Amino acid sequence: MTVPPSDALLNRLKAMVGPSGWTDDPEILAPRLVEWRDRWSGATPLMLSPATTGETAAIVRFCAAEGLALTVQGGNTGLVGGQIPQGEILLSTRRMRAIRDVDPVDDVLVAEAGVTLAEVQAAAAEAGRRFPLSLASEGTATLGGVVSTNAGGVAVLRFGSARDLVLGLEAVLPNGEVWGGLRRLRKDNTGYDLKGLLSGAEGTLGVITAASVKLFPRPAGRAVAMVALEGPDAALDLLSRARRNADAGLEAFELMARQGIEFALRNIPGQRDPLSGAPPWRVLLEIASPDPAGAGHLMETLLSEASEAGVIGEAVIAASESQAAALWSLRENQSAAQKPEGATWKHDISVPVSQVPRFLREASGAMAAFAPGCRISAFGHVGDGNIHFDVLRPEGGDNAAHLARRAEGQARVHDIAIALGGSVSAEHGLGVMKADEARRQKDPAEIALLTTIRSALDPGRILNPRVLF
Known part of the structure; x- marks a missing residue:
């Protein structure tokens, strides 16, 4: 059972991280206590920002012994409220910023939890490789956060979600012990998949401090297109054709209704509609290829076939990286465009x-x-x-x-x-937003198993106490 922190306990926590590792300044805390859509706001007596795994372990160990609750936060881009404290001590991973290794032979990158997703992508690109997880919030979202929430993104179709891209983890368990599981193996059949268990646990089973993730070859060719269609049934037809034509080269297939496009055009500066006639639905698709000209050829063949079959209407293929970015901007701003509405x-x-x-x-x-x-x-x-x-x-x-x-x-x-x-x-x-709804829907045996796992690892419910089950 957690307890409110006394000034004496807070002072001991401050000493663990030094002057650069804590703040109770309301102005500094303010943006960390509000979810970006303004749905959740919170409060904390103290934000701790450890710079190392050792400091993180000392904090968690102390809090477990004293019954103090912690809410863990990465880039504060979560959409279900789990990262916003409601009186708990806020543990931020923002100072754990090292990219420890990039190995293009093993196709592995090792980075600490506070490195942003965009920085992970850039480090991989500098080594001639690719980290494919991509989100609209990748400039702010952190590696620890996307792994903890098992984030998806636009390339799940080909590469899977965050859990599928993780080879190993380093994490501080709820009792303060450090699990050094930063393995680089593609095959390791030696017991429970602990990295898979912590990926998507939303910080309830441990504080992820570093991750080793998979890298991939960079495609030589890329084609991005937006097409008009009458409805979702036509989208499934197009998806089937795209899989048949492009096979594993199909990386993204995004459906958008006209209403969301109208919001983006109205509320996001610089947006332009590449299609005429305001189609009721549209699909944004991306194909990659190791052949510089291959992706474009695959896209042209696919769209020609779909057009002749009457599956799609108007279509536009990006002729440059800037045009591709403009097409993607319409998709990536779908959520942001709703806010003024x-x-x-x-x-x-x-x-x-x-x-x-x-x-x-x-x-x-x-x-x-x-x-x-x-x-x-x-x-x-x-x-x-x-x-x-x-x-x-x-x-x-x-x-x-x-x-x-x-x-x-x-x-x-x-x-x-x-x-x-x-x-x-x-x-x-699930965060705090959907825990009750999931509990209503899930099988009782599954709920019992989930709660048993959590109780075994965190009997005092120290980590993210209001999240999940």
Whole structure:
């Protein structure tokens, strides 16, 4: 059971990290205590920023002994509230910034938890390799954070989520012991997959301090295109053709509804629509190839075939890196573009790929009946069945009234996803936002197993006490 920290205990924690490793300054703390969408805000008596694994271990060991709760935070880009403390001590990994090794022979990069995802990508590129995990928030999101939440991103279709890219971890366990599991092996059949267990545990089973991750060859050719289509069923047809034509070279396949595009064009400076006629749906797809000309040839062949079959309408292929970036910007700004539009019910669901069209039809119909006039922005990674289904208040409507119905509305959307064999969280995690909803949906035996694992490792519930089960 956790207890409020006394001034004496706080002073002992401060001494562990020195003057550069702590702050209680309200101005410095303020941006760390608010989630970027302003849905969650919190409070903490102290933020600790250890610079080493040893300092992290000393903090966790002390807190475990004294019954002090910790909330762990990386880049504060999480979308389910798990990184915002509500009175707990805030443990930030922001000072653990070293890239310890880049090995292009083993195709491994080892970096500490506070290194941003963009910095990991840049270090890999400097060695002539590639780290493929990519998010809209990669300039701020940290390696420790994306592994702890098992983040997905736009290249899951080919490379998998964060858990699939991890070879080994270094972590401080809830009792303060350090697990030195920074292995580089592709095959290690010697027991439980501990790195897999901590990946996606949202900081509840240990504080990740470093990770060894997989690197890949950099593609010589890349083609990015945006196409218009009439609906999600056509998107599945195009996806099937893309897989057949491009095989493993298909890296991204992103579906976007017209409403989200309109938000981006209206609310994000510099956005332009490359397609005419405001199509009801569109797909952004990317193909990579080891042949400099191969990706473009594959894309042209695919789109020509799909057009002749009547699957797609207008299409545009980026002719330069800047044009490719502009196409991707429309996709990456889908969430940010919603913020000026008012209150939103966010959903990060997954269903079997074959069920994406049915989910969109049923969920859209349910929300139109439940919240007349609501605006639906649906977008996501159709290639892996992950849809961000966001329900915004009616234009000119009342934010408070819309938010008051959020829990019931979200439950209806989640019920549809679960009935189709899906999940209430595809890539954002549960945090504090979805723990109760997941508990409502999951099998009792699964809940019991999850809680048993957590209780065994953290009986005092010291780490991220309000997160998960």
